[in-house]
Amino acid sequence: MGRFQVMTMTSDAARRVREIVSSRDGAKGIRVGVKKGGCAGMEYTVDLVSEPDSRDDHVEHEGAHVYVAPEASLFLLGTQMGFETTRLRSGFTFTNPNQSSACGCGESVELKPADLKALAEARASAGAA
Numbered sequence: 001m002g003r004f005q006v007m008t009m010t011s012d013a014a015r016r017v018r019e020i021v022s023s024r025d026g027a028k029g030i031r032v033g034v035k036k037g038g039c040a041g042m043e044y045t046v047d048l049v050s051e052p053d054s055r056d057d058h059v060e061h062e063g064a065h066v067y068v069a070p071e072a073s074l075f076l077l078g079t080q081m082g083f084e085t086t087r088l089r090s091g092f093t094f095t096n097p098n099q100s101s102a103c104g105c106g107e108s109v110e111l112k113p114a115d116l117k118a119l120a121e122a123r124a125s126a127g128a129a
Contacts, residue, residue, distance in 0.1 A: 006068045011061075011062060012082060012084070013081045014061045015083070016083040017066060020048070021065070028052055029066055031046070031047045031056065031067040032046055032067070032068050032072065033069035041111075042111050049065075053067065056068055057070070074098075075098055079096040080095045081094055
């Protein structure tokens with residue numbers, strides 16, 4: 001098995017990341033993080049990366065590079081990043097098992113840090129099967 005990835009992304013998300021990166025000179029990928037804000041307490045942040053930080057977790061899928069800020073890793077463990085276009089908006093989506101609630105507008109979420117002990121036990125039992 002390869003290195004454990006903090007999060008995964010769908011093919012749609014990977015395609016969108018590649019589009020963003022190819023349209024910006026010097027861009028290497030995007031960085032996903034979390035910040036305090038919004039009505040539910042936390043918001044996801046997505047920024048362009050020209051110089052990856054060695055502390056970031058690196059996720060690669062279909063040639064798309066996503067970097068996860070170290071302070072966000074515990075909140076994003078197990079998350080799947082997608083991309084959707086609806087009549088009202090288009091943007092990245094985050095299906096996050098650590099999310100305990102979201103606000104009505106969908107722009108902010110309440111996140112709890114992942115339970116590392118439970119995660120380690122789940123991975124150990126999956127490896128033993």
